[in-house]
Amino acid sequence: MGVEVVVEGLSKSFGKQTIWRDVTLTLPPGEISVLLGPSGTGKSVFLKSLVGLLKPEYGKIVISGTDICRCSEHKLYDVRKLFGVLFQDGALFGSMNLFDNIAFPLREHTRKGEAEIRRIVLEKMEMVGLIGAEKKLPGEISGGMRKRAGLARALVLDPEIILFDEPDSGLDPVRVAYLNQLIVDLNAQIDATFLIVTHDIGTARTVPDNIGMLFRRELVMFGPREVLLTSTEPVVEQFLMGRREGPIGMSEEKDAGQAAAELAALKANGGGGPLGGPKGGGGTGIVPQIEPTEGLPIRKAVERRKDRVMQILHTLPSSAQDAIIASLTREEQVHYGVFAGAGAHAVREPAVSTSTAQLPTPYPRAAELPETQWQPKQGSIVDEPPQQPTAQRSRRSWLRRGGSQ
Ligand SMILES: Nc1ncnc2c1ncn2[C@@H]1O[C@H](COP(=O)(O)OP(=O)(O)OP(=O)(O)O)[C@@H](O)[C@H]1O
Numbered sequence: 001m002g003v004e005v006v007v008e009g010l011s012k013s014f015g016k017q018t019i020w021r022d023v024t025l026t027l028p029p030g031e032i033s034v035l036l037g038p039s040g041t042g043k044s045v046f047l048k049s050l051v052g053l054l055k056p057e058y059g060k061i062v063i064s065g066t067d068i069c070r071c072s073e074h075k076l077y078d079v080r081k082l083f084g085v086l087f088q089d090g091a092l093f094g095s096m097n098l099f100d101n102i103a104f105p106l107r108e109h110t111r112k113g114e115a116e117i118r119r120i121v122l123e124k125m126e127m128v129g130l131i132g133a134e135k136k137l138p139g140e141i142s143g144g145m146r147k148r149a150g151l152a153r154a155l156v157l158d159p160e161i162i163l164f165d166e167p168d169s170g171l172d173p174v175r176v177a178y179l180n181q182l183i184v185d186l187n188a189q190i191d192a193t194f195l196i197v198t199h200d201i202g203t204a205r206t207v208p209d210n211i212g213m214l215f216r217r218e219l220v221m222f223g224p225r226e227v228l229l230t231s232t233e234p235v236v237e238q239f240l241m242g243r244r245e246g247p248i249g250m251s252e253e254k255d256a257g258q259a260a261a262e263l264a265a266l267k268a269n270g271g272g273g274p275l276g277g278p279k280g281g282g283g284t285g286i287v288p289q290i291e292p293t294e295g296l297p298i299r300k301a302v303e304r305r306k307d308r309v310m311q312i313l314h315t316l317p318s319s320a321q322d323a324i325i326a327s328l329t330r331e332e333q334v335h336y337g338v339f340a341g342a343g344a345h346a347v348r349e350p351a352v353s354t355s356t357a358q359l360p361t362p363y364p365r366a367a368e369l370p371e372t373q374w375q376p377k378q379g380s381i382v383d384e385p386p387q388q389p390t391a392q393r394s395r396r397s398w399l400r401r402g403g404s405q
Pocket residue numbers: 014019037038039040041042043044045046
């Protein structure tokens with residue numbers, strides 16, 4: 001199973017430019033999470049911070065018990081071995097064929113012999129559907145194949161965490177659909193922790209277990225997919241609908257007055273469809289998650305996530321609660337003691353007391369569960385100044401951490 005990544009109070013600046021501050025979230029082990037956000041909000045900076053390529057000034061990133069923001073270079077080197085990274089363009093060496101590109105980390109970082117390297121490289125090339133292309137140079141293949149080669153290379157050291165920086169960029173919608181299926185299939189096979197940065201709303205709606213969003217130098221949300229997909233926060237709705245009207249402007253954020261006026265006009269017109277049209281399967285609301293291809297193992301993370309999310313259900317907005325409960329089978333609803341349509345109020349004691357043998361394992365630290373229901377910010381993001389008081393930020397920190405401590 002992949003490892004948990006705990007990010008606490010993380011802040012990063014370049015000189016006087018704050019990229020983001022006080023980012024707190026937990027990537028649950030083995031689950032797929034997506035990070036959204038308008039261009040320039042620091043998603044790539046966040047990925048680079050997770051692998052220790054950039055050093056945030058404040059906060060922690062704890063992976064397998066090590067805070068990589070404070071550890072020695074030697075320890076950081078060890079932690080980095082847990083990661084596989086798929087860079088935007090695949091980051092392949094142009095003069096090496098695909099086999100040698102994919103073998104590169106094994107030759108650099110292990111003492112394996114060539115026979116073993118060949119076995120591993122061919123296994124990973126098969127996983128990403130590239131068998132037969134070993135001798136091709138990166139310049140001789142399509143963008144989609146280059147991404148898959150980059151993915152095979154990210155897999156050769158058997159990573160426990162895989163970071164994907166815009167895996168869908170530059171691909172046509174059909175290739176994006178194949179790549180998304182491949183990501184889900186890989187997760188089912190290796191059960192590693194995945195974090196995907198993407199602008200593709202179709203990907204965000206159908207692939208992840210959790211979704212987060214960066215905007216105005218902070219993490220607006222992070223939590224189970226149902227929270228963001230049912231959110232009525234203007235910035236989230238605008239992003240998911242691919243609309244011009246809303247707080248996000250051409251250069252990240254608009255004047256608050258202008259954004260509020262646009263949204264009011266949109267509402268007056270009956271809510272309004274997206275003037276520009278949603279890109280990449282845009283829209284709000286829950287759509288089914290992609291499942292692994294038939295014949296592959298089930299995603300173990302999905303089962304673990306069910307237990308995890310049911311433990312924090314009462315802290316989530318009611319629209320997300322309803323969507324989560326509706327996604328359960330009748331048997332699961334009985335098991336968890338919830339009923340469709342009744343929201344958190346339907347969570348009843350028997351979920352805990354009927355049979356301790358049925359308790360999720362490991363049983364969450366009940367004493368640490370939040371007592372209050374999740375609260376979105378008062379008012380909308382449109383009305384808020386870029387800097388938020390700490391108290392308001394910490395109210396949502398439970399959700400951003402994905403409900404864990
Ligand atoms: N090494 C660096 N030195 C100085 N500024 C940097 C550095 N790396 C990134 N930045 C700045 O950080 C900001 C965020 O960049 P980043 O690439 O992380 O955004 P992003 O959200 O990934 O954007 P996009 O969606 O367009 O890829 C940008 O203003 C960028 O210029």
